[in-house]
Amino acid sequence: VQLVESGGGMAQPGGSLRLSCAASGFTFSSYGMSWVRQAPGKGPEWVSSINSGGSSTLYADTVKGRFTISRDNAKNTLYLQMNSLKPEDTARYYCASKAGALVVANRRDKYDYWGQGTQVTVTS
Secondary structure (H helix, E strand, C coil): CEEEECCCEECCCCCCCCCEEEEEECHHHHHEEEEEEEEEEEEEEEEEEEECCCCHHHHHHCCCCCCCEEECCCCCCCEEEEECCCCCCCEEEEEEEEEEECCCCCHHCCCEEEECCCCECCCC
């Protein structure tokens, strides 16, 4: 089983980035997916979740209206479009999966699988 995040990097405030999470080794279309981030020196923060079919999405208040979660089950890939980035969005972003459930949690033990993360740095 693998969850491999990509698309992180540096962006200026107000800029955009699109993160991807490529899944393999499990039936992606049967899993709810989430993004969780962790800033240096802080605990993990749940960002967004999407159900297995992509019809339901949830967002943390801190990113609502700026970030969009989506998935392509044919490509086994999860996405996070991040617009209007702020310095406080700087963090390592992880994708996580849970069989048959839409999970809103920042703890690894609430998920079945967890990726290695991709770093996002927002700075001028």
